[in-house]
Amino acid sequence: MTETLAQGHRDNRLLAALPSAALAAMDSELRQISIAQGVLIYEPGDAVEDVYFPQTAMISLLVVTKDVGSVEASTVGREGALGLIARYTEVLWAEAQQIAACNATHDAASRLTRWLLQCADRTGSDKLPLTQEFLAQMLSVRRTT
DSSP: OOHHHHHHHHHSHHHHTSOHHHHHHHGGGOOOOOOOTTOOOOOTTOOOOOOBOOSSOOEEEEEEETTTEEEEEEEEOTTOOBSOOOHHHHHHHHHHHHHHHHHHHSOHHHHHHHHHHHHHHHHTOSOOOOOHHHHHHHHTSOTTO
16 A cells, blocks of 8 residues: 555545455555546446545535526535445435425425325325424425415
């Protein structure tokens, strides 16, 4: 392991938290790269072939919308990694990003529609015993809205 690579391991908190044996097993696969600002790392649906462990930068996770263009849903920095997730988690995360973008750009009626459809889909029923108070809390609006 080169001194530069060893320093990079300490700069990324996720790599630094790994046991020495695990880090040594990954050593032949790890390399430092520089990526210019604005470079697209993954498109939706791309196969994950590389895992990125930021050291001194951050990666923005964007949701692309028809109306607004793109909305930053989250970031990954030296505390984590990008591309290191199971398929279900990846789908769940993409859905969470989409919901965050919708919550930021759509009105309460549109968000309510999405939420009710999502509940019906997840429960397999069109009967949802919900109160106005609970719905307001889930949508982060006043009950009168």
